[in-house]
Amino acid sequence: MLFWLPQILTPSEREQIVGVLRSGQFQDGKASAGNLGRNQKANEELDFRFPAKAELDRLVMAALARNQTLDAAARPKTITRPVYSRYGVGMHYGMHMDNAVMGRQDRMRIDLSMTIFLSDPDSYEGGELSLETEFGTKTAKLPAGDAVLYPTIYYHEVKPILRGERLAAVLWIQSLVKDPHQRNLLYELSQAADTRNREAPDAPETKQLIKIHMNLLRMWAEN
């Protein structure tokens, strides 16, 4: 399941990030690519040593932490720091698989990938994120401040930029629930439980839904 998370960043947060990126030091994205992605990757990324990056990371992490859809859809255990990428005209990231495991000392399994779109989609041409799913090719080119969240099980690419510039923040998540199917069932169940809890908080089936949701999550969550 692919999730569209509208306005995960407020307009002012997005502007703050873009403002810092305007004066940022970028380096060749190949530096951070795994072996699998290096040849496909033609973009630039904010230097991880750039002093203002820590402040941006805090801002993004706080935005992720308050997003309830993300919590229900991903059940995050660990979230990487964001990579801030810049694609100018002609840049792209060809078809690749993201690494299944990241980190050196603190290794984490990668279950979900996320792109937060930072540029107004009208300001650049091309630059769609395109995913090869079991339901065919799905593309995302979202309004600035919106994010797409997807299980890291698909080949995907960023199409070449034909005009303008595409800024994005990308990050990866280890979930408490590693099986995408179980995660999706829990997401739907939490939706149903929330809806019934709003409509009929005292109904017996509301209690039942909440109980099943909690106990399935307990059964499937691994720490």
Ligand SMILES: O=C(O)CCC(=O)C(=O)O
């Ligand atoms: O920028 C994007 O939308 C995705 C980038 C990507 O696939 C990656 O960094 O692995």
Ligand SMILES: [Fe+2]
């Ligand atoms: Fe990727």
